Amino acid sequence: xxxxxxxxxxxxxxxxxxxxxxxxxxxxxxxxxxxxxxxxxxxxxxxxxxxxxxxxxxxxxxxxxxxxxxxxxxxxxxxxxxxxxxxxxxxxxxxxxxxxxxxxxxxxxxxxxxxxxxxxxxxxxxxxxxxxxxxxxxxxxxxxxxxxxxxxxxxxxxxxxxxxxxxxxxxxxxxxxxxxxxxxxxxxxxxxxxxxxxxxxxxxxxxxxxxxxxxxxxxxxxxxxxxxxxxxxxxxxxxxxxxxxxxxxxxxxxxxxxxxxxxxxxxxx
Ligand code: AMP
Numbered sequence: 001x002x003x004x005x006x007x008x009x010x011x012x013x014x015x016x017x018x019x020x021x022x023x024x025x026x027x028x029x030x031x032x033x034x035x036x037x038x039x040x041x042x043x044x045x046x047x048x049x050x051x052x053x054x055x056x057x058x059x060x061x062x063x064x065x066x067x068x069x070x071x072x073x074x075x076x077x078x079x080x081x082x083x084x085x086x087x088x089x090x091x092x093x094x095x096x097x098x099x100x101x102x103x104x105x106x107x108x109x110x111x112x113x114x115x116x117x118x119x120x121x122x123x124x125x126x127x128x129x130x131x132x133x134x135x136x137x138x139x140x141x142x143x144x145x146x147x148x149x150x151x152x153x154x155x156x157x158x159x160x161x162x163x164x165x166x167x168x169x170x171x172x173x174x175x176x177x178x179x180x181x182x183x184x185x186x187x188x189x190x191x192x193x194x195x196x197x198x199x200x201x202x203x204x205x206x207x208x209x210x211x212x213x214x215x216x217x218x219x220x221x222x223x224x225x226x227x228x229x230x231x232x233x234x235x236x237x238x239x240x241x242x243x244x245x246x247x248x249x250x251x252x253x254x255x256x257x258x259x260x261x262x263x264x265x266x267x268x269x
Contacts, residue, residue: 008033011127013118016040017057017174018066021164025131026072028161037125038067039076041083045090046113052260057174076125083120090116093149095142101236102251103138103262106226111142118143122156130156135163135171137251137264138236163265165191171263178259186222187256190263193217193228194250197267206230206239206248217254226253226260230267242268 010029014022022038029036040063047053060077067075084090092112098104099111122130130147132140140160147156164172169191170184179187193213201209213228230239233249242248248267253260 006034008035008128009125010036010129010131011121011125012036012038012072012131013121014038014040015042015056015174016063017059017177018063019172019174019176021133021135021172023066023070024164025133025161026067026070028159029129029131030071032159033129035074036072037074037076037127038072039078039121039125041076041078041117041121043083043113043117044080045084045116046110048107048109055178057177076121078124083117091119092116093119093146095145098138098142098145098236101138102227102229103253106253111139114139114142115146118146119150122147122150122152127156129159131159131161133163134160134264135173136262137249141234141236163263169195171261173261175259175261179256183222183257183259186220187261189217189220189223190252190254190261191265194252194263194265194267197250201242201267206242222257224255226255228252228254233266 010033012025012029026036026038042056042058044053064075093115095111095115104111132143134140144158147153147158166172168188170176170188171191176184193216197209197213204212210228210230214225217223217225229251231237231249231251232239232245233247239245239248247269250264250267252263
């Protein structure tokens with residue numbers, strides 16, 4: 001679909017339980033498009049854990065009020081049957097290594113589900129610009145690859161927006177509202193340890209620093225780290241030697257009590 005710049009459509013897909021992080025994407029999209037569409041759909045096919053899907057917060061009335069407060073006039077809230085009509089085979093994509101590493105390893109099938117739903121939403125909305133949060137770093141790569149596989153590179157451009165954080169560094173997430181007050185404090189360790197790594201990394205090998213970081217997180221009995229890995233920012237290949245890299249990224253996943261959180265950022269650039 002060709003549109004002039006004045007008719008440009010920006011699209012912000014979400015699963016709802018909106019917070020300031022989502023609104024930062026809407027606000028950015030509003031400055032760059034004539035029309036901004038947000039979608040809210042808690043996609044069942046990207047949850048490998050039924051309990052996690054059931055517990056995912058659903059706050060549509062509050063979400064609508066927040067979208068109105070930032071002047072987002074178009075909201076698409078499909079039902080499960082709209083996205084996955086009975087009898088229709090939903091198109092699946094193969095993201096190769098990208099879908100088996102990190103989030104793909106710990107949440108099997110997650111990125112297949114993301115590819116299915118975003119593929120469907122893109123067909124419906126056909127945006128010029130697609131706004132995604134760096135918060136879900138691997139997802140940004142998967143969706144960029146999805147657009148390539150769909151042959152939509154000239155139709156839809158991905159805009160990766162910075163992770164919006166609380167003043168204490170905690171990355172905003174819909175899951176944070178399920179944390180206890182103690183969990184909310186404990187969760188700040190993820191970004192704090194990442195920042196500490198920036199200060200001290202030259203004294204360690206990547207493997208040593210990963211072990212230190214995981215041990216540091218696990219000192220809090222509420223935290224159970226899943227991965228804390230230094231990677232190449234594009235291929236996500238693990239880093240074995242700082243000196244061979246101009247830029248190194250950190251990917252983190254950890255359970256805080258019974259809530260699984262992820263974060264990421266650069267170690268050095
Ligand atoms: P979700 O509703 O969690 O699927 O998120 C919808 C979009 O908002 C995704 O592109 C996320 O990466 C993005 N997002 C979620 N949290 C943040 C945040 N703290 N800062 C920036 N973007 C975010």
